Amino acid sequence: MEDGDDAVAVEASLAENVARLPMDEIDQYRAFAALVKSGLGPEEIAARFGVTERLVRQRLAIANLIVPILTLYRKDEIAPDTMRILTMATKAQQRRWLALWKSDEPAPQGYRLKCWLFGGQQIATTTAFFEVASSGLATTGDLFGEDEYFADSEAFWPLQSAAVAEARDAYLAKGWSEVIVLDIGEHFPSYDYVDTAKKDGGKVYVQIARSGEVSFFEGQLSRRETQARDRAKAVEGNGDVAPDHPELTKAMQRYLDLHRHAGVRLDLLTQPGLALRLAVAQTIAGSKLWTVEAEAQKAPPPKPWQTALQRTRPKPPSLRNAPSLASFSALMAMAPSCRARRTGAPAVISVPSSPD
Numbered sequence: 001m002e003d004g005d006d007a008v009a010v011e012a013s014l015a016e017n018v019a020r021l022p023m024d025e026i027d028q029y030r031a032f033a034a035l036v037k038s039g040l041g042p043e044e045i046a047a048r049f050g051v052t053e054r055l056v057r058q059r060l061a062i063a064n065l066i067v068p069i070l071t072l073y074r075k076d077e078i079a080p081d082t083m084r085i086l087t088m089a090t091k092a093q094q095r096r097w098l099a100l101w102k103s104d105e106p107a108p109q110g111y112r113l114k115c116w117l118f119g120g121q122q123i124a125t126t127t128a129f130f131e132v133a134s135s136g137l138a139t140t141g142d143l144f145g146e147d148e149y150f151a152d153s154e155a156f157w158p159l160q161s162a163a164v165a166e167a168r169d170a171y172l173a174k175g176w177s178e179v180i181v182l183d184i185g186e187h188f189p190s191y192d193y194v195d196t197a198k199k200d201g202g203k204v205y206v207q208i209a210r211s212g213e214v215s216f217f218e219g220q221l222s223r224r225e226t227q228a229r230d231r232a233k234a235v236e237g238n239g240d241v242a243p244d245h246p247e248l249t250k251a252m253q254r255y256l257d258l259h260r261h262a263g264v265r266l267d268l269l270t271q272p273g274l275a276l277r278l279a280v281a282q283t284i285a286g287s288k289l290w291t292v293e294a295e296a297q298k299a300p301p302p303k304p305w306q307t308a309l310q311r312t313r314p315k316p317p318s319l320r321n322a323p324s325l326a327s328f329s330a331l332m333a334m335a336p337s338c339r340a341r342r343t344g345a346p347a348v349i350s351v352p353s354s355p356d
Helices: 006-019 025-037 042-049 055-066 067-074 080-086 091-102 111-118 152-171 223-237 248-267 272-284 304-312 325-333
Strands: 139-141 148-150 178-179 193-195 203-207 214-222
Touching: 025 042, 025 055, 025 067, 042 055, 055 080, 067 080, 067 091, 080 111, 091 111, 148 152, 152 178, 152 203, 152 214, 193 223, 214 223, 248 272
Parallel strands: 178 203
Antiparallel strands: 139 148, 193 214, 203 214
């Protein structure tokens, strides 16, 4: 390992720690995050260390947590399941939960925390992306706090969606290539994306939480798109033009393979000694470069149009109705009494006349 190669050093340290599990989830997250910054994706990290891709993504999701919550977990003040659920919360939700934790009120944990995050909570006016005063929506205040909430959450979402659409149009007007608005409640996996400038094709992702909070992720590009862009740049640097489609179709490739196979077979027919040595070598040792097997002498199956043509052709008359059938049957019955004269001419068989 060369000096200064941080990615290799992190990889070697992580491999040693994974080999002697159990290992702290925060340590795994920091190690995985360092490898992600060096350019590795979750699939590559999972393959290198013999763990599942899901585990890598779970550890990378810890990056969404604020530092005070990470500190609580390191001090064993919150359970692992609580920490994992908080990775799906927005920064504002995490700060509100932390305020509850520090207050005299009990902070929700476990299943109660999931319900607190995703089910039935009121929408605060601070999450509105529009002017609350001019919206005409009724609000209710907390007598023991300073927060206000919308009285009708169903009336809130149409206005919020319209405001997000206006923000999307504003981003497009500024020159961003694409602005993607995620579904309400859909999480944005930042670890699967790379920071990319606007001029390099970076996109804007809009995340809308169920609490109404809107988050904008500017200059993001998925790792797959980044890899495709890098490959395209490499091709342009070499002066080559990447074809949009293969030069030969599959049918044409098979046709050429058949001609090559016929040429090799014809050459082997002119050299029986070489063909015999190949057959013996295949029988004794075998090889991936050639195979020796009996050729199937079968005609190709008929085409659909040939089958249809045969069905439309008139059938020949049945032999059961042929007038010579009675004569042929009488001949077979009298076979022992029939005699053939062998001369220079073809054999002649005497057949008695039919009673008809």
